Amino acid sequence: MSDEPRTAAGTGDVFDPDLLSRCMSCGFCLPSCPTYRMTGEEASSPRGRITLMRAVQDGRLDVTDPTVLAQSQFCLGCRACEPVCPAGVQYGELLEEWRDTAWQGRNRPVLAKLLMLMMSRLGMVGITLAGLVRRAARTRRGTPAAPNLMLGCVERVLYPKVSRAARRADPSLVAPAVQGCCGALHAHNGESGLGRRMARRLGRQLPGTIVTTSGGCSAHLAAELGADRVQEFSAWLAAGHGPDLADLTPIQVDGRRARLGLQDSCHLRNALGVWREPREVLAHLGDYVEVPDAGSCCGAAGSYSVLRPADSREVLAPKVAAIAELDLDYLVVVNPGCYRQMAAGLRGSGTRVVHLAELVARAL
Amino acid sequence: MATLVERLTSIVGAAHVRTAAGELEVYARDATPLFHHRPDVVVFPGSTAEVAEVLRLATELRIPVVPRGAGSNLCAATVPLAGGIVLVLTRLDEILEVSGPELLARVQPGVSTQALATAAAAQGLLYVPDPGSKVVSTVGGNVATCAGGLRGLKYGVTRNYVLGLEVVLPTGEVVRTGGRLWKDVAGYDLTRLLTGSEGTLGVITEVTVALLPAPAATRTGVAYFADLAAAGRAVDAVIGAGITPATCEFLDRTCVAAVEDYAHLGLDTEAGALLLFGDDGDPELVDRSLGRIADVCTEHGATGVTLAADVAASEDLLAARRCSLPALSRLGSLTILEDATVPRPRLAEMADRITAIAAKHELTIGTFGHAGDGNLHPTCVLDASDAAAVERSHAAFGEIFGAAIDLGGTITGEHGVGAAKLPYLSRRLGNDQMALLSRIKTAFDPAGILNPGKLGSTGDQTTEAGTA
CATH class of the missing domain: 3.40.50 (Rossmann fold)
Known part of the structure; x- marks a missing residue:
């Protein structure tokens, strides 16, 4: 019943074949993906998107296919799928190759x-x-x-x-x-x-x-x-540069140690594996509280919050709700995009958004 | 087709019907390599009533329906080989009830195995089945494939924990089998028949599972051996000594290296095989049990034994074991895994046979598996573009299935038959049983719409090779 016509443009040179073949479609990435969690649909999961990339590479779908194009834009590019991938798929690289090809001319937002x-x-x-x-x-x-x-x-x-x-x-x-x-x-x-x-x-x-x-x-x-x-x-x-962390004066709010939470920077955490370090610093600056799902994307995602404001807000909403439960004085960020996004999300709440560097400077 | 889509839309709403080429493409496969076929339409029902209406319509129009959860199965059970409707049940994802007093939970099929385990743990309870894919797999999918996991020897598999099901028959009737009772022999045991039926008899829309009180302590340890066969003999000795470990997993050198490459746990990648053992229960009993297992391993040729220092280290070891398969896929562009299972005393012999078969066909086969219950996962890693090697892998797996059956085993212990192993099924069951399966299939599904070309079919269907 199904027919799968090959498109004329099945060139096989959109993606690095070695990167693409790494994925074995086990699906371990699905729960980590903010857009999959939003929709529950395979096409908006990392595995599904790689299936789409393969279809493009093999000529079963054109790179301008509406689903292919839509998914290349819907992906946050947060790379939360990478650290959880036992096969070591470099999704971020694949996404860049995908957008390099798909976002040409009028298909570029x-x-x-x-x-x-x-x-x-x-x-x-x-x-x-x-x-x-x-x-x-x-x-x-x-x-x-x-x-x-x-x-x-x-x-x-x-x-x-x-x-x-x-x-x-x-x-x-x-x-x-x-x-x-x-x-x-x-x-x-x-x-x-x-x-x-x-x-x-x-x-x-x-x-x-x-x-x-x-x-x-x-x-x-x-x-x-x-x-x-x-x-x-x-x-x-x-790593020991700058002030001695032990000498910092913890931030006070109303005469008590401030309650601090963190929103991870996706690429810092997922690509560079840096997530313990900001927590280590914050432990010297007040009472550190782990925000549930701190490692998942806040929806800023580089230019995403500008390009897709509605989806961005939908990713942000559960995070704001989780933070509201914690009674934090400060939500600390380590990336300017997250700063803007979280500040918008927490505006009017009792929690202020601040960059880690600002808190350190105040604690000197 | 237009009528079909219109009528499906009127049942579930336009937001839950997909027909675009790209949307169909992503449901053309599951976690099984080499099987690929697009459905004609993808439907996401939001209730049992909607499932029933979809199935009635499909029976009326003679349209194939393939139920699907997270699509993590490894036997192409959810690939729509005949097109038609892929029925995705992930919208039905509510945990309806967790009852401590009754030691059970009631969930919709789209709940992830991990979510059920977490909800049970929150009340001090344990949902026992823990397939390797539990972070992504759904309870409905687990029941449909009778998923196994790492606790098989001491605790059994999914079927031992399914108390009751709500199932929609292909003709649209909704039946409830079993229920909340541990003892209930009123009628044929349809619950057990449906468990492992791979979406060929009915669509599961609710599951009642048995829970256990969570054990107070869980500990694991690692022993290294010269090869898998030596590890297998040590497992025999452990069980012979009257110990029933909760966990008893082994990995050969190829697998250990791949897992270490991902997880960085400091595993000994020089050893020929690793045995991961563990037990749970009262803390003192667990400590004594682990001590005895370590002693028996040492007496039976272990070159090194270490016990995990704490709960976190134990969790790391188990998590690393669960990702053996995808970690192995680092070694090549195509990863084909099998699921041959033998009586546990024949484990060492089977491991040796697999090694010989791999050598004969000049293939890289890494083997890991559940040593406690004789369930092996020989996994062939190769270059997808090397057609000759792919051919040789098929020949090798044919021989591995033959060896398993020779030793009194089976072609699949926990992954299922699906489309991938249907051609081998008659070797395990014989013609009379194959015919009986077919009659059962017809009794449930007279129009033959549910997951055609899988269980209950003859096995001579054609498959379409696609991307890996």
Whole structure:
């Protein structure tokens, strides 16, 4: 009864065959996937999406097939499926290859085009547009051996206070004014080649160690420059840099130790395996409370909250409800996208959203 | 087709019917390699009544229906080989009741095995069956395949814990078999017949399962041996010594290396085989039991024995064992696993035969399995594009099934027959029993709409090879 016509464009060169063949379709990834949990449908699970990728690769579906296209956009790209995959499928890589091909021309979300154009400008020319608006955490000079603080293009615009706090917490960090965008958002939005070139260029602009307060940027940069050169801020502190954690003064609220929760950064946790470190730091800053499902995506997901606001809010909702139960003073984030998302979600609640670097600076 | 889709839509609502090519593609396969066929429509019913209406319609129009849970089965039981309707039951995902006083739970079929176990644990109870795929598999799917798991020897498998079922027959009647009673011999034991019927007799819409009080302590340990056969002999000795371990799993060197590569537990990847043993119950008894198992293993050739330091370490070991299969798939682009099972005293002999068959056909076969109950999972890992190797793997598995039957065993211990093993089923059952299965199938499903080409069929159906 079924017929499975081969499309004319069954090219077999969309995906790296070795990456694609890693998946054995066991389905162990399904419970970890926020969009599968939302819909219960195979097509919106990592395994289902890989089945779609295979159909494209084998020519059973065209890359412009409506389901294929819709799923390439519905995926958050949080990579929660990777650490739970015993077969070691590199889903993030596959997703980048998928979007590189699928999001061409008119199939590219319009907002993604605008967003990437804006970021590219920031990155290419290296003008610190936002730096003119806010002087952020700039420094004029630093020794070549000093670790570089990456300012981050989203963070520079939305949360310049985070970089300032990071430099107060660790004055050894230098923040050269001329630094571009790391290209993470490009890589996740159908321009992986450009994204990688931008990361390499940033690597040249910031020689030596790069410290970043953005979990998402750290994973992308580490993939391109090597994990030894890139340190996310909480991992940097946990490794013994900056203030002695034992000397920090825990944050007080109403004369008692503050109750602190954490929202993990997906790529920091799932791609770099950094999740103990922010918890270790927070344990010195107040009474740490583990938020249920702290490791699952908040729905910010890079540009996702801008491109798909309704789905993004649906992913966020159960998280906000879970946090409301905990009576937290602060929900701590380690990534600017999560900052914006959680701040929107918790607006008007008794829980304030703050970056880990800000709390550390206050605890000095 | 238009009429079918319209009528399905009027039953479950447009939001729960899928017909787009991509939506069909993802339901064209399950966790079994080499089987692929798209359905014509995918339906997500939201109630028993909707399931009944869908089945009545399918019988009227003679449309095949394949019930599906999480699609984690390993025998192509949920691949719609004849097209038609894939009936996905994951919307029915409520835990209806967990009763401590009655030691039972009542759940809808789409509840995940893990969710049921967690709900039971919250009341100090244990849902015993724990198939390797429990994080994703559904209770309905577990019952339909009579899933096994890591506790088979001491506690049995899914069928030992199913008290009652609500089932929709292909002709639309809703029947309740069994119930809340441990003793109930009123009528044929349809509950047991439906358990393991692989979606060929009826669609399970509610399950009542037996629970046990959760054991106070669970501990595990690891012993290393020169090869699987040596580990198998040690298991015999353990059971001969009057010990019934709750867990008794083994992995050969190939599997240990793959698992270690994923889980980083510090396993000895040089050893020829690993035996993972464990027991549960009163803490002192568990400690004594583990000590005795360790002693017996040492006396029977173990090259090293270590006991897990704490609960977390035990959990890590068990979790690592559960992911043996997908971890093995790191070794090649195509992973074909089987499920041959022999009487436990023949385990060592079977392990040796598998090694010889792998060598003869020049294949990489990693073997892991449930040593306590004789259930082996020889797993062939190869390059999907090497057609000759794929052919050789089929020949090798044919011989492995033959060896299992020779030794008084079976072609599948817990994964099921599905489409993948139907061609071998008559070797296990013989013609008379095959004919009886067929008559039973007809009694339940006169129109032959439920999961055709699987159990109850003759086994000469054609399959469509697709992607791995």
